[in-house]
Amino acid sequence: MKALTLFLFLMVGFQGTFAQTGWFWQNPLPQGNHLRSILFIDDNTGWAVGDLGTTLKTTNGGVHWTNQASGTNADLFDVCFVDLNTGWVVGSSGTILKTTNGGTNWTSQTGGTTSRLSSLCFTDEDTGWVVGDGGVILKTTNGGLNWIKQTSGSVYELLSVYFTDSNIGFVVGTGNTILKTTNGGTQWTGQSPGGSTLCSVYFIDPNTGWITGTD
Known part of the structure; x- marks a missing residue:
């Protein structure tokens, strides 16, 4: 996943601070770190995360960004929110953080691993998955209070996870890895x-x- 240091947004017919249409650069605060992932929950509210615990938030579509205190120096690789308040970030050394107030405060969760965690996906405020190095797949059914390790059958770096619902999900990574589950991760099978x-x-x-x- 390529590091991002600037933001690009496609704004069609935006009549505000920026009059042009198409792609244009948006610069968050000069925070000096690579930005690894971005997530918007609606047209205005979004978060970006990156190295050394960097967490940024916008409430006006990216015109302005504010720095949020994540409480960690770990590199953060992915961010997921299920609503305006509830979200998670994951990163190096098994880092999992959760917020219930839009990122104002973050609390650490225990995943039982020190592997780099690269990606996460939640289907609701309770059910989610995290993937990372060494074939790690973790699942929670209580908002991250507890994380259970699932058997992926892979030893490779798992870089991305996506679920369409609480049962059907996909994971990809190094070593030609494509995994699919139809039962919430109880079993994972390799794809072409x-x-x-x-x-x-x-x-x-x-x-x-x-x-x-x-x-």
């Missing part, structure tokens, strides 16, 4: 390989999805 490193996966329904990676 793609490139040598598969970096991201996204589905719009249980049957239609896309994967990106290297040749």
Whole structure:
């Protein structure tokens, strides 16, 4: 996953601070760290995370960004929110953080691993998955209070996870890894390989999805 140091947004017909349409650069605070992931819960409210615990938030579509205190120096690789208040970030050394007030405060959760955690996906405020190095897949059914390790059958770096509902999900990573579950992760099965490193996966329904990676 490529590091981001600036933001690009597609704004069509935006009549505000920026009059132009198409893509334009948005610069958050000069925080000096690579930004690894971004998530918007609606047109205005979004978060970006990155190295050394960097967490940024906007409430006006990215015109202005504010720095939030994550309480960690770990590199953060992914962010997921299920509503305006409840969200998680994951990162290096097994870092899992949760907020229930939009990122004003973050609390650490215990996943039982020190592996780098690269991606997470929640289908509601209780049920979510985290993936990372060494084939690690963790699942929670109580908002992260407890995390249970699932058997992925992989030893590779798992880089991205996406669930269309509480049962059907997909994971991709290095070593041509594509995994699918139809029972919430109780069992994972390998799919036809793609490139040598598969970096991201996204589905719009249980049957239609896309994967990106290297040749």
